[in-house]
Amino acid sequence: MGVLDHVSDMFDCSRSKSQFKRRKQMQTVEIKVKMDCEGCERKVRRSVEGMRGVTQVDIERKANKLTVAGYVEPAKVVARVANRTGKKAELWPYVPYDVVAHPYARGVYDRKAPAGYVRNDEYPQMSHLSRASSTEVRYTTAFSDENPAACSIM
Numbered sequence: 054m055g056v057l058d059h060v061s062d063m064f065d066c067s068r069s070k071s072q073f074k075r076r077k078q079m080q081t082v083e084i085k086v087k088m089d090c091e092g093c094e095r096k097v098r099r100s101v102e103g104m105r106g107v108t109q110v111d112i113e114r115k116a117n118k119l120t121v122a123g124y125v126e127p128a129k130v131v132a133r134v135a136n137r138t139g140k141k142a143e144l145w146p147y148v149p150y151d152v153v154a155h156p157y158a159r160g161v162y163d164r165k166a167p168a169g170y171v172r173n174d175e176y177p178q179m180s181h182l183s184r185a186s187s188t189e190v191r192y193t194t195a196f197s198d199e200n201p202a203a204c205s206i207m
Contacts, residue, residue: 077106077124083145084119084131086138088112093140100137101130116167118145148173 088094094114101110106124113120119142121130127144134142147170153161163172 077126079108079122079124080127082121082125082127082130084121084134084142085117085145085147086119086134086140086142087117088114093138096138097134097140100134104130104133118167146172 086097088097091114094112097119098110098112101107101119101121104121104123104125107121108124109120109122111120111122112118119134131142131144134140147163147166149169150171153171153173161171166172
């Protein structure tokens with residue numbers, strides 16, 4: 054679309070401004086909902102399938118995870134699941150433990166998390182647990198017992 058097309062669209066009085074509404078982006082929303090049986094799973098699936106813009110619904114009952122793909126807003130999906138099912142619903146709070154700097158620190162490690170996942174803590178109060186810099190690693194491994202060529206003094 055060129056500049057002249059853009060300018061002519063701005064001064065075109067024949068169209069209403071509602072045509073310039075932004076479309077919703079395609080999103081994948083992951084939600085944590087407690088599901089015990091097939092009936093719970095069916096109830097959760099039916100609550101979301103009727104929403105406008107939903108293209109795909111996946112459920113992992115053992116992980117208590119609902120994945121919704123489509124042109125939807127995450128807050129509306131969570132509200133709809135909570136309202137229609139009467140269950141507590143929240144956005145998926147877990148990330149793979151490889152992603153987190155200190156997966157077993159207090160506030161991040163969660164015993165209820167599925168295997169291989171820890172709680173996503175975006176603002177950890179663990180500044181004292183920062184990772185060692187490369188120079189610190191070099192100095193600590195220089196005197197390591199596992200490295201035989203590390204130090205000739207020992």
